Amino acid sequence: MVGLVIRLVLYLPRDTETVPLARRVLDGALSTAGVESDCRADIGLALTEACANVVAHARDVDQYQVAITAEGQRCTIEVSDAGPQVVEPEELSRPMPDPRTESGRGLHIIRAVMDAAEVVAGPAGGVVIRMVKRLVYATLR
Numbered sequence: 001m002v003g004l005v006i007r008l009v010l011y012l013p014r015d016t017e018t019v020p021l022a023r024r025v026l027d028g029a030l031s032t033a034g035v036e037s038d039c040r041a042d043i044g045l046a047l048t049e050a051c052a053n054v055v056a057h058a059r060d061v062d063q064y065q066v067a068i069t070a071e072g073q074r075c076t077i078e079v080s081d082a083g084p085q086v087v088e089p090e091e092l093s094r095p096m097p098d099p100r101t102e103s104g105r106g107l108h109i110i111r112a113v114m115d116a117a118e119v120v121a122g123p124a125g126g127v128v129i130r131m132v133k134r135l136v137y138a139t140l141r
Contacts, residue, residue, distance in 0.1 A: 004033055006070040012051075013063050014081070019051040022066050026077075030070060036138040042113040043075060043133050049106040050079035050129040058083045058126065073135045080128040 006029050012018040023044045030040050047066070054064045058081040067078045107129075110117045116132040 004071075006030075006033060006068065008066075008068040010066040010068075011063055012066065014055050014058055014061055016052075016055055019048055019055060022051050023048050026066075026068055029068075030075070030135070033070065034137045035070075035075075036136045039133065039136040043077070046110045046114050046117070046131050046133070047077060047079070049109050050077070050131065053106045053129065054079055054081050054127075060084055061126065070135060073137075075133045075135050077131045077133075078128050079131075080122050081126040082122060082124050083126045 008025065008029065010022055010025065012022060026047055027040050027044050030043065031037075051064070051066065058064060061081045061083040064079065064081040067080070069076045107117070107119065110129070110131055114131045114133050118130050120128050120130065122128045
């Protein structure tokens with residue numbers, strides 16, 4: 001939809017049940033806007049990984065925020081918490097973990113399915129996972 005701008009901000013309790021909720025809200029908005037299903041699937045996977053990361057690793061916080069802006073052919077998502085943790089650069093450049101382990105793949109998955117992704121310190125503490133994806137519309141094929 002030409003000229004359509006979607007801006008959503010979700011304030012969610014840091015609970016595993018909120019992860020699929022965030023994904024469904026975003027998918028519904030992008031689907032209604034006409035974004036094709038493969039593109040939505042990549043974005044949904046990245047959002048799921050980012051939210052799950054916050055739920056699992058944020059300390060001393062009861063909620064987190066998901067901010068979404070979809071405008072034209074670009075979708076930007078920021079998943080953030082205001083916890084006391086600090087982002088260590090070496091954590092962000094670790095190689096993919098052994099396939100037999102159950103954790104440590106989230107950021108690798110996000111970087112694989114999104115056009116750009118970064119993890120930065122939040123303005124009020126905590127961590128922000130910022131992701132960008134070029135939107136592909138079903139009607140533009």
